[in-house]
Amino acid sequence: MAASIADSLRFEPCEFPASLVELRREVREFLRQELGSYSVVKRSQSWEAYDAEFSAKLGAKGWIGMTLPTAYGGHGRSAFERYVVVEECLVAGAPTAFHWVADRQSGPLIVRYATEAQKQEIIPKITAGKACFAIGMSEPNSGSDLASLRSRAERTDNGWLVNGTKIWTSNAHRADYMIALFRTDSDPDKKHAALSQFVIDLSQVKGITPRPIQNLAGGRNFNEVSFVDVELPPEALIGTEGEGWKQVTEELAYERSGPERYLSCFFLLRQLVDAIKDTASAATLARLGGQIAWATTLRNMSLSIAAKLHAGEDPLLAAAVVKDLGCQFEQGLPGLAQELCELEPTLEGCGTDYQQVLGSLVQLAPSFSLRGGTPEIMHGIIAKGMGIR
Numbered sequence: 001m002a003a004s005i006a007d008s009l010r011f012e013p014c015e016f017p018a019s020l021v022e023l024r025r026e027v028r029e030f031l032r033q034e035l036g037s038y039s040v041v042k043r044s045q046s047w048e049a050y051d052a053e054f055s056a057k058l059g060a061k062g063w064i065g066m067t068l069p070t071a072y073g074g075h076g077r078s079a080f081e082r083y084v085v086v087e088e089c090l091v092a093g094a095p096t097a098f099h100w101v102a103d104r105q106s107g108p109l110i111v112r113y114a115t116e117a118q119k120q121e122i123i124p125k126i127t128a129g130k131a132c133f134a135i136g137m138s139e140p141n142s143g144s145d146l147a148s149l150r151s152r153a154e155r156t157d158n159g160w161l162v163n164g165t166k167i168w169t170s171n172a173h174r175a176d177y178m179i180a181l182f183r184t185d186s187d188p189d190k191k192h193a194a195l196s197q198f199v200i201d202l203s204q205v206k207g208i209t210p211r212p213i214q215n216l217a218g219g220r221n222f223n224e225v226s227f228v229d230v231e232l233p234p235e236a237l238i239g240t241e242g243e244g245w246k247q248v249t250e251e252l253a254y255e256r257s258g259p260e261r262y263l264s265c266f267f268l269l270r271q272l273v274d275a276i277k278d279t280a281s282a283a284t285l286a287r288l289g290g291q292i293a294w295a296t297t298l299r300n301m302s303l304s305i306a307a308k309l310h311a312g313e314d315p316l317l318a319a320a321v322v323k324d325l326g327c328q329f330e331q332g333l334p335g336l337a338q339e340l341c342e343l344e345p346t347l348e349g350c351g352t353d354y355q356q357v358l359g360s361l362v363q364l365a366p367s368f369s370l371r372g373g374t375p376e377i378m379h380g381i382i383a384k385g386m387g388i389r
Contacts, residue, residue: 008316008317008318008385009317009318009321009385009386010318011300011301011304011305011318012304012307013300013304014300014303014304014306014307016080016083016084016303017080020080020081020084023081023084023085024084024088027063027084027085027088027089028088028092030061031088031089031092031094032092034054034057034094035092035093035094038093039353040093040267040271040353040356040357041348041353041356041357041360042093043092043093043094043267044093044267044268044356044357044360044361045093045360045364046089046090046092046093046094046095046096046264046267047090047096047097047260047264047364048097048219048221048364049094049095049096049097050095050097050098050171050174050221051095051097051098052098052129052130052132054094054095054098055095055096055098055099055129055130055132056128056129056130057129058089058094058099058129059099059127059128059129059130060128060129062075062127063085064099064102064103064126064127064128064129065102065103065107065123065126065127066081066082066085067079067081067082067108068107068108068111068123068126068127069111072111072119072120072123072124072127073123073124073126073127073128074107074111074123074127075127078310079306079307079309079310080306080307080310083258083259083303083306086258086259086260087259087263090259090260090263090264090266091263091266093266093267097170097171097221098129098132098171099126099129099131099132101132101133101134101135101170101171102126102131102132102133102177103126104254104255104258105135105251105252105254105255106126106133106135106177106179107123107126107127108251108254109179109197109238109247109250109251110122110123110126110179110199110238111123112250113197113238113239113243113247114199114238114239115235117235118199118235118238122177122199125176131176131177132171132174132175132176132177133175133176133177133178133179134169134170134171134172134175134177134178134179134223134225135169135170135178135179135180136166136169136172136178136179136180136181136200136225137149137166137180137181137248138166138167138168138169139151139164139165139166139167140165140167140224146181146248146377147191147192147195147245148191149164149181149182149183149195150164150183151163151164151165151166151180151182151183151227152164152182152183152184152186153182153183153184153196153198153232154184155184156231158231158233158234159231159232159233159234159235159236160198160231160232160233160234160236160237161229161230161231161232162180162182162198162207162227162229162230162231162232163227163228163229163230164182164226164227165224165225165226165227166180166224166225166227167213167222167223167224167225168213168222168223169210169222169223169224169225170221170222170223171221171223172210172223172225173210173211173212173220173223175202176201176202176203177199177200177201177202178199178200178202178208178225179197179198179199179200179238180197180198180200181195181196181197181244181248182195182196182197182198182244183195184196184241184242184244185241185242190242192245193242193245194242195242195244195245195248196237196238196239196240196241196242196243196244197237197238197239197243197244197247197248198232198236198237198238199236199238200230200232200236205230205231205232206230206231207227207228207229207230207231208225208226208227208230209225209226209228210223210224210225211223211224211225211226215363215364215367216363216364216366219364222367249316250314250316252316252319253314253315253316253319254309255323255371256319256320256322256323256378257302257305257306257309257315257318257319257322257323258302259299259302260371261298261302261322261323261326261327261330262295262298262299262302262326262329262330264330264361264364264368265329265330265333265334265361265365267357268333268334268337268357268358268361269291269292269295269333269337271337271353271354271357271358272288272336272337272340272341272354273288273292274354275341275354276288276340276341280340284340287336287340288340291329291333291336294329295329298322298325298326298329301318301321301322301325302322302326304318305318305319305322316381316385317381317382317385317386320378320381320382320385321378321382323378324375324378324379324382327368327369327371327375327378328375330365330368331365331366331368331369333361333365334358334361334362334365335362337358338358338362341354341358343355343358345358345359345362346358346359347359348360
């Protein structure tokens with residue numbers, strides 16, 4: 001068991017293949033042209049920014065669904081190639097919210113577990129950048145214990161009848177599809193084995209009501225979503241009934257390990273460097289160097305997980321470590337940036353670019369804990385994976 005744990009937590013050094021230099025150059029040139037008119041403040045909101053037209057252009061370049069099979073409209077490319085595109089988009093501040101979930105986890109999930117008909121219908125829309133997905137996992141009153149969810153999907157003569165509520169569901173108010181986790185067995189002894197996943201075409205069903213939740217920065221990406229007597233067809237079930245928990249844990253490994261775990265605050269780090277590099281004391285530069293070293297380490301760890309995915313390995317434990325450390329890095333950076341520059345954060349439209357970027361991320365950073373699971377959940381996964389829980 002010790003050897004297995006050691007293997008799971010080993011982050012082998014990894015370098016991008018030399019063949020990807022040209023891809024990186026091509027992506028940078030595309031982004032330079034497409035984002036030329038974007039302000040620094042707008043670019044700093046890449047994670048939240050929703051632009052269906054940009055996503056369609058990215059899809060037309062073949063840069064969404066890159067690792068998905070060509071038989072379903074994917075491109076059959078490597079996890080490293082996808083990593084290059086994702087990294088460049090985040091560094092450039094491209095608007096990613098429309099296609100992000102579909103590209104990162106919903107597409108791979110559908111390819112692995114959905115029916116042939118679902119794959120043929122949905123995957124080409126994802127790769128074209130024309131399908132926005134939401135994830136229906138978390139629920140009110142369940143805290144961080146996802147497996148305690150209570151929303152139910154009951155079998156009927158015509159398929160499934162769903163009732164319940166989801167929360168923190170990003171972009172549910174404008175998504176085309178939702179992949180949601182529901183309880184399909186009332187047996188109290190089957191906490192995990194009673195869960196199943198469903199893919200829901202939001203344009204084809206009635207009884208689903210998203211209610212946007214305004215965050216501190218004024219954005220409305222999060223939603224509370226109610227399901228009232230929602231009728232789903234039999235084929236909405238993904239994979240096998242009762243296998244939802246297994247599917248979700250695999251899906252979350254994609255969500256927890258990518259470059260978004262350390263690049264959500266990239267523009268703030270860049271602005272901080274520009275603001276103090278010529279006037280800062282040696283002590284201040286040392287603190288800044290520590291942040292850059294932290295970001296570099298996170299990148300190397302994330303790249304190592306990309307190599308695991310490329311090799312077909314399960315990176316669940318390692319991904320939880322990257323997610324936890326990445327969240328600490330990103331949530332701590334706004335406070336440090338304010339301290340080192342001695343500038344007050346401002347709202348958009350007021351103050352310098354630096355103050356506006358700082359103001360935006362001071363408000364957004366607290367929500368980063370919610371993405372892919374809270375720190376408490378990550379610590380539990382790590383402890384269990386190490387055999388100490």
